[in-house]
Amino acid sequence: MTDSSRSQTAAASEYFSSNRESFLEQLFALLAQRSVSTTGEGIPECAELVRTLLEKAGLRASTIATDGAPMVIGEYERPGNRFTLLLYGHYDVQPADEPEWQSDPFAPTVRDGRIYARGASDNKGQFYAHIAAIASLLAADAHIPVNVTVLLEGEEETGSPNIDSFLQSQRERLAADLVLIADGPGHPSGRPVAVFGARGLVYLEVSLRNAETDQHSGTYGGVTPNPAVALSRLISNLIGTDRTVNAPGFYDRVRAPSRSEVELARAIPFSAAGFRRTIGVRALEPSISDNLEYWRRIMFEPNLNVSGIASGYTRTGMKSVIPSKAVLKLDARLVPDQDPTEIAELLASEIRRLEPEATVNYLARMTPYRIEPSDHATTAVLASLARAWQSEPLVYPSLGGSLPAAGFLTALEAKPIVLSYGHHDQNNHGPNENLRLDHFELGVHSTLEIIAALAELDRNAQN
Amino acid sequence: MTDSSRSQTAAASEYFSSNRESFLEQLFALLAQRSVSTTGEGIPECAELVRTLLEKAGLRASTIATDGAPMVIGEYERPGNRFTLLLYGHYDVQPADEPEWQSDPFAPTVRDGRIYARGASDNKGQFYAHIAAIASLLAADAHIPVNVTVLLEGEEETGSPNIDSFLQSQRERLAADLVLIADGPGHPSGRPVAVFGARGLVYLEVSLRNAETDQHSGTYGGVTPNPAVALSRLISNLIGTDRTVNAPGFYDRVRAPSRSEVELARAIPFSAAGFRRTIGVRALEPSISDNLEYWRRIMFEPNLNVSGIASGYTRTGMKSVIPSKAVLKLDARLVPDQDPTEIAELLASEIRRLEPEATVNYLARMTPYRIEPSDHATTAVLASLARAWQSEPLVYPSLGGSLPAAGFLTALEAKPIVLSYGHHDQNNHGPNENLRLDHFELGVHSTLEIIAALAELDRNAQN
Numbered sequence: 001m002t003d004s005s006r007s008q009t010a011a012a013s014e015y016f017s018s019n020r021e022s023f024l025e026q027l028f029a030l031l032a033q034r035s036v037s038t039t040g041e042g043i044p045e046c047a048e049l050v051r052t053l054l055e056k057a058g059l060r061a062s063t064i065a066t067d068g069a070p071m072v073i074g075e076y077e078r079p080g081n082r083f084t085l086l087l088y089g090h091y092d093v094q095p096a097d098e099p100e101w102q103s104d105p106f107a108p109t110v111r112d113g114r115i116y117a118r119g120a121s122d123n124k125g126q127f128y129a130h131i132a133a134i135a136s137l138l139a140a141d142a143h144i145p146v147n148v149t150v151l152l153e154g155e156e157e158t159g160s161p162n163i164d165s166f167l168q169s170q171r172e173r174l175a176a177d178l179v180l181i182a183d184g185p186g187h188p189s190g191r192p193v194a195v196f197g198a199r200g201l202v203y204l205e206v207s208l209r210n211a212e213t214d215q216h217s218g219t220y221g222g223v224t225p226n227p228a229v230a231l232s233r234l235i236s237n238l239i240g241t242d243r244t245v246n247a248p249g250f251y252d253r254v255r256a257p258s259r260s261e262v263e264l265a266r267a268i269p270f271s272a273a274g275f276r277r278t279i280g281v282r283a284l285e286p287s288i289s290d291n292l293e294y295w296r297r298i299m300f301e302p303n304l305n306v307s308g309i310a311s312g313y314t315r316t317g318m319k320s321v322i323p324s325k326a327v328l329k330l331d332a333r334l335v336p337d338q339d340p341t342e343i344a345e346l347l348a349s350e351i352r353r354l355e356p357e358a359t360v361n362y363l364a365r366m367t368p369y370r371i372e373p374s375d376h377a378t379t380a381v382l383a384s385l386a387r388a389w390q391s392e393p394l395v396y397p398s399l400g401g402s403l404p405a406a407g408f409l410t411a412l413e414a415k416p417i418v419l420s421y422g423h424h425d426q427n428n429h430g431p432n433e434n435l436r437l438d439h440f441e442l443g444v445h446s447t448l449e450i451i452a453a454l455a456e457l458d459r460n461a462q463n
Numbered sequence: 464m465t466d467s468s469r470s471q472t473a474a475a476s477e478y479f480s481s482n483r484e485s486f487l488e489q490l491f492a493l494l495a496q497r498s499v500s501t502t503g504e505g506i507p508e509c510a511e512l513v514r515t516l517l518e519k520a521g522l523r524a525s526t527i528a529t530d531g532a533p534m535v536i537g538e539y540e541r542p543g544n545r546f547t548l549l550l551y552g553h554y555d556v557q558p559a560d561e562p563e564w565q566s567d568p569f570a571p572t573v574r575d576g577r578i579y580a581r582g583a584s585d586n587k588g589q590f591y592a593h594i595a596a597i598a599s600l601l602a603a604d605a606h607i608p609v610n611v612t613v614l615l616e617g618e619e620e621t622g623s624p625n626i627d628s629f630l631q632s633q634r635e636r637l638a639a640d641l642v643l644i645a646d647g648p649g650h651p652s653g654r655p656v657a658v659f660g661a662r663g664l665v666y667l668e669v670s671l672r673n674a675e676t677d678q679h680s681g682t683y684g685g686v687t688p689n690p691a692v693a694l695s696r697l698i699s700n701l702i703g704t705d706r707t708v709n710a711p712g713f714y715d716r717v718r719a720p721s722r723s724e725v726e727l728a729r730a731i732p733f734s735a736a737g738f739r740r741t742i743g744v745r746a747l748e749p750s751i752s753d754n755l756e757y758w759r760r761i762m763f764e765p766n767l768n769v770s771g772i773a774s775g776y777t778r779t780g781m782k783s784v785i786p787s788k789a790v791l792k793l794d795a796r797l798v799p800d801q802d803p804t805e806i807a808e809l810l811a812s813e814i815r816r817l818e819p820e821a822t823v824n825y826l827a828r829m830t831p832y833r834i835e836p837s838d839h840a841t842t843a844v845l846a847s848l849a850r851a852w853q854s855e856p857l858v859y860p861s862l863g864g865s866l867p868a869a870g871f872l873t874a875l876e877a878k879p880i881v882l883s884y885g886h887h888d889q890n891n892h893g894p895n896e897n898l899r900l901d902h903f904e905l906g907v908h909s910t911l912e913i914i915a916a917l918a919e920l921d922r923n924a925q926n
Contacts, residue, residue: 038780095782100676158781185682199681203781212743213563213893217768218662218864219648221796222706222760223751224744228769229702235695243685280675281687282820288686297685305680306691307784312771313792317501318621318666318826319558320794321770321892329776331783333684357745363781401681429784430676 005452011140012448016132019139020441023132026053027440030091030124031108031117037092037158043069050091050152057131058138059150064170066162069154073173076134076148083458084147085451086176086414088405089127089183090156093119098431105433113437120435121426126182127152129421129443137448145455149174153404159201159364160404167411178377178454179408179416182443184399186423188274192385192446195418197299197370197398198405200334202344203307203363206231206351209325214312217320227326228311234355235306235328238347243285245304245332247350253337257300260372261397265295268394279425298400303333304347329363333402340365369406370398371415380457381417384449389442421446468915474603475911479595482602483904486595489516490903493554493587494571494580500555500621506532513554513615520594521601522613527633529625532617536636539597539611546921547610548914549639549877551868552590552646553619556582561894568896576900583898584889589645590615592884592906600911608918612637616867622664622827623867630874641840641917642871642879645906647862649886651737655848655909658881660833660861661868662765663797665807666826669694669814670790677775677784690789691774697818698769698791701810706748708767708795710813716800720763723835724860728758731857742888761863766796767810792826796865803828832869833861834878843920844880847912852905884909 016023033049034042047063047070054061054074063070069092096105096118103109105118115125130150137144151174153163167174186193208227215224238246245251257265270291272284288294297303307330312323334343348360373382373395385393405416421443427433479486493516498509510526510533517524522537532555559568559581566572571580578588593613600607614637616626630637649656671690678687701709708714720728733754735747751757760766770793775786797806811823836845836858848856868879884906890896 038782095776095778097778098676185679201681201783203783205781210745213561213890213895215742215744216864216892217766217770217794218664218796218862219761219891220742220744221766221768221794221863222764223748223757224742225746225748226769228772229698232695232698232769232772233704235692236699239692241696279678279683279687281678281683282673283688285686285688294686298682301685303680303684305684305783305785306689306695306775307680307782308775308777308786309691309695309789310773310777312769313558314771314773314790315558315560318668318792318794319501319770319892320664320666320768322768323771326772327777329781331680331684331781333681399681400684401679427676428682429679429782432676 005145005455008137008141009448009452012133012136013445015140016136016444027125027128028108030128031119032106034106035092035154036095037069037155038095043092043154046091047072047154053131054150057135059134066166068162071166072152074150076144078143078147081145081147081458082462083454084149084176085454086149086151086174086179087127087130088179088181089123089130089152090154091124091152092154092157093122093124094157094429100431102432114434115437116432116434118433120433121422122428122433123156123183125435125440126421126443129182129440130447133444133447136444137451144451146451146458149176156404159203159366161364163404164407164411167407171411174412176412176414179405179414180450181403181405181416181418182421183403183418184401184420184422185426185428186420186439187268187394188271188424189269191391192389192393193396193420194382194385194393195396195399196373198368198403198418199398199400200338200340200368201364201366201402202332202334202340202347204330204344204347205361205363206328206330206358207325208355208358211324214321214324217322220322224322226322228323230355231309231311231326231328234351237354238350239304243303245302247347249346250302250343253339254302255336257397258372261370264395264397265299266292268295268396270294299396299398300335302335302338305331307331333400334368336368336370338368340367366402366404367406369409371409376457377454378417380453381450384453385419385446388446388449419446468608468918471600471604472911472915475596475599476908478603479599479907490588490591491571493591494578494582495569497569498555498617499558500532500618501558506555506617509554510535510617516594517613520598522597529629531625534629535615537613539607541606541610544608544610544921545925546917547612547639548917549612549614549637549642550590550593551642551644552586552593552615553617554587554615555617555620556585556587557620557892563894565895577897578900579895579897581896583896584885585891585896586619586646588898588903589884589906592645592903593910596907596910599907600914607914609914609921612639619867622666622829624827626867627870627874630870634874637875639875639877642868642877643913644866644868644879644881645884646866646881647864647883647885648889648891649883649902650731650857651734651887652732654854655852655856656859656883657836657845657848657856658859658862659836661831661866661881662861662863663801663803663831664827664829664865665795665797665803665810667793667807667810668790668824668826669793669821670788671818671821672788674787677787680783680785683785687785689785691786693818694772694774694789694791697814700817701813702767706766708765710810712809713806716802717765718799720860721835724833727858727860728762729755731758731859733757762859762861763798765798765801768794770794796863797831799831799833801831803830829865829867830869832872834872839920840917841880843916844913847916848882848909851909851912882909
């Protein structure tokens, strides 16, 4: 690395450290702005807030309407830069209705070195590390040695229904050499994480109504069907005791992991005891004998999950009714080369076969992807992470979760790498979601190191 | 029937008709008073209101504390009366949280000749017909020709946990020759209904917690167990596709109906099409070929029902989580000679065998009973109903629902008969519960006829 890029990184780091409090203030304002995509609450307001943050950072910032939530774009080009880095994130968050929150999920609170708020780690806190790094570079040295596009969407938590068509429609404007996404949990070891794939998603809502209103379970028990029983039986039939998904064709396109993907997974440490303790789960699925088996299920196998079921009377005490209806939320996590549309259809078809009166709605579809981490840019990113964290990165062949990154791969032909600036116990999607302050700072420094390394690559390529 | 009892009945009828509006006002005040036993809301206030209604009617009225809701008692004795009639009812109601209510469930509203309110038919409106008859007798003629005890409890909808011990402790005070209970729905034909049994009840709450909080279904889908899936599988295992309850011993003590019970059931008309239309149920359980099969399932067979299930995210839109816990409400309707305590234990034992981490709570137990309608008092009651309704009563060997009446049978050695002053579409336990005004009036006149007939029996026995 040249002296000039080193000194620029040092100056930006210095600027960030001196202005840490004001950066945190901006982040807190972002976390305080509700932006729950599943209900739509606060989405337009948050898009505008994010746009002003990009503008303050020194980027050319705009919002672009879609059929759903607006996209927010920040852009920076400079003559002489040839490498373009696209930084993707999402400003929407999951609902925060869990009773276990110890502080208001939309009033960011620091306790024991962590910021507690909905979106702290998923994904406002993580993408804001990118923005803080860019702002620091521009404030300290007035330029960035690579072109940068920041793309922030507002529907990731509802399956990014508009990202693929948006990427297609903006192919030239968004053209990039590398896509970075800072999202997802870190590893208990504290080592940095880089991810080269994600599972896909199909989210279905199944509802079954047998009567106009709930019926007295004494007066009619035995003669009218019970939709809660019917959907319970549906679940039992769809999901085997060994987790097998019983829908014809479901596994047909599952791609086996390559030998190198298996070796990368095997190299990621895992402690079942530590997992149970920190995540608060009483037990793992039986028969998880070693770390490879754990990662294999999360990275290389599809899974069908019940996200929710509701029917009848479920509050305190007793009420004796035959419920009039039942609702079931199902999410399937997919692996390459399963096709979300095909899987959605074959699941719906099996559901209708088992329960002909059921109504099936598709709420989301996301494509799974896995790429092999092998080129110069990838190597530079991994080396930068090692430098920032003073620790060798763990390379994940895939996230268990889903990301719209597959769209970048297909529409922009740009390789997406997912980094985690978070930690293993950040509790995405659950109560008391949080981001460690030291991890946020590691995220800023990682971004600075990566930009310096990519600029160096670019210079070497030009020479 | 003697002239004097005829003229007394006529005078009381006349008094009721002249004062119909003020009786309805009292009933409306009673319906407006919340008294939801499952939450406890308004229970003490309602007990006191009921006591004042009994007092106004001319009875010696008191409330008696129990471990739960107070019992309210109204008493009348007169020298020379030998026959004692016990009128039982309950002043508590089911919750009224259904969104389909067309008017406030606690602001009684008359539409199309029906009173719409929670408790209108179950059971405030029906027991108030008894009270209005007594008040009319005392106002018109200053005496009642039989001794009367009115017993109103406030925990029927939560399984009458204190009625049996209360009856035991007050055996002498409550001693009676006949117990009448006006409760439950009527028949679509409009013919009066007399019931000689009820199914029992066991209400269980099953909960299963696998984690402290909901988990991200991508990050952990495949490695942590899902309690919604576990309880769905539990339901599928407990309740067979043919409704068979798969718990060892469940059917051991089921008493087959006698030939005369079967004949009584066969004589009750039933229209599947009318049922679907008026109850708003899309379909009956398949294989209900005729009216006897319909009544057989409701009167002579036990049934295990899911009153409610809740787990994970169930509101609008999507949230992808592995739920941390799941809760299931199960109610079993029992027939003689199943024992609620034994059934509760064998169900819980099977549940724990299937899902060892599940927690099972018992919320209610009620004993099933069936008696044969054969003695003088029974015959007098059926004849009085025929006179008041100008229509032959339908005799039900059993209700599908549950009543604490079995306690009267065992503790007081008094035969309980359940009459319905309601109608088939009164929607007990559901939204828009209602009571037809003409049925309320038929209830008052029935009570007057029954009292006259029992007094006649008493006189004949004395002569």
